Ligand code: FAD
């Protein structure tokens with residue numbers, strides 16, 4: 087009889103965990119995946135990436151019809167919102183995709199252990215009252231909403247991203263606490279559908295972590311679209327009376343407080359790793375100051391046989407980062423060489439236009455390389471964007487001045503999320519700005535703006 091029930095047991099079936107489980111099974115390892123939720127796919131498929139994009143996509147159509155964009159192209163329609171139907175198509179997308187993972191588990195012979203897993207020792211966990219043993223255990227438990235002290239989320243009036251995806255009617259006034267990715271994406275959804283949206287951000291600019299020029303430009307675009315911003319402001323209390331919430335706010339550095347009324351408050355101030363109830367104490371594994379599980383480059387924790395990936399470990403909390411770590415950890419467990427290049431992980435905000443970046447900001451690049459060369463190109467001068475009535479945005483390329491190697495690409499454009507893939511690939515291959523400038527790009531495409539920004543690094547763009 088085998089020493090363990092499984093070669094690999096993955097805890098959590100989000101993009102990190104389900105991908106690790108499938109890859110491990112593909113590599114011939116006997117694999118199980120424990121998931122406490124009723125459906126597979128984790129945050130991303132159930133309450134994150136997928137349902138938010140379903141609402142963003144549908145509300146974008148509504149907005150294009152309502153705000154005169156379609157009319158300006160000769161398409162005259164008067165939109166009528168059927169919110170139930172919009173929610174229905176969101177639920178359908180989630181159902182199909184989570185069901186798809188269940189199909190992939192069966193196809194690859196991954197056993198789904200239904201329930202939350204708790205460590206008993208480094209090679210065994212308890213799931214739904216049963217003890218299961220494995221030679222290797224991968225922690226992929228993901229993350230959940232960071233609460234705001236003193237503000238209780240009821241998912242009706244004070245909502246997290248999960249409640250904000252499910253609102254039964256369009257709020258009159260939605261206040262978003264946090265000008266990060268969730269605040270801007272979900273704030274955009276309800277603004278497009280008719281809500282007045284106010285975004286309260288603690289810092290002096292939205293979208294922390296992105297390049298400063300891009301943050302400023304994005305702020306201008308969202309303001310133009312009608313989102314109100316209160317920057318350098320902190321919310322100190324939210325009181326709910328009946329169907330209304332009253333927020334008390336004060337300047338981040340202290341000062342007189344003011345109040346704001348809303349019928350919906352979205353708390354989007356970040357996410358924190360899920361380790362509670364996992365029984366880490368049973369295996370002597372500690373978390374760092376941010377509550378994350380630290381690993382080495384191969385995703386091994388300090389405990390032999392226990393590995394960790396995804397939102398529960400340091401790094402950007404992104405589905406594709408979790409997925410790539412899932413593949414790499416399975417390959418490492420199988421004795422192969424699984425690697426993730428954490429320097430080149432693109433990030434995309436799926437607003438209109440999209441905002442995307444990969445690599446270093448200009449400030450980070452200057453700190454790392456000293457002298458840098460920067461090339462910029464406005465979407466206004468891109469023929470396709472102009473023709474499509476999409477003038478907002480720009481591309482910015484940052485290269486190391488000594489070698490011309492591209493070290494950061496930032497982009498605001500309607501298809502920025504798709505455009506950034508070529509930048510990530512170029513950077514993986516160590517491309518210089520000259521390499522990109524001399525690569526033939528199809529015309530007329532938004533991607534030509536990347537080529538022109540690279541030409542601008544070289545000092546010679548054609549169209550500006
Ligand atoms: P998760 O997806 O969080 O999955 C972890 C799973 O583990 C969960 O299903 C949980 O139930 C389960 N679990 C936890 N503890 C246990 C236990 N003890 N036993 C068994 N199961 C357990 N990222 C993007 O890249 N693009 C996007 O567009 C995007 N949009 C987002 C929109 C929203 C509204 C949110 C909230 C997030 C979004 N993200 C997006 C982030 C993305 O969802 C996460 O980075 C990603 O899901 C992390 O994957 P993971 O596998 O590490 O964890």
Ligand code: NAI
Nearest residue numbers: 264265266267268269286287288354355356357403434435
């Ligand atoms: P975030 O970290 O992107 O933004 C949180 C914002 O809240 C920051 O700007 C921060 O300064 C601000 N903040 C913190 N405390 C505050 C306070 N008390 N008052 C006012 N503002 C405050 O976090 P968010 O938007 O909650 O998203 C969580 C994670 O989910 C992101 O880090 C991202 O990795 C992931 N995500 C990714 C998406 C994508 O890839 N398109 C979409 C949605 C989420």
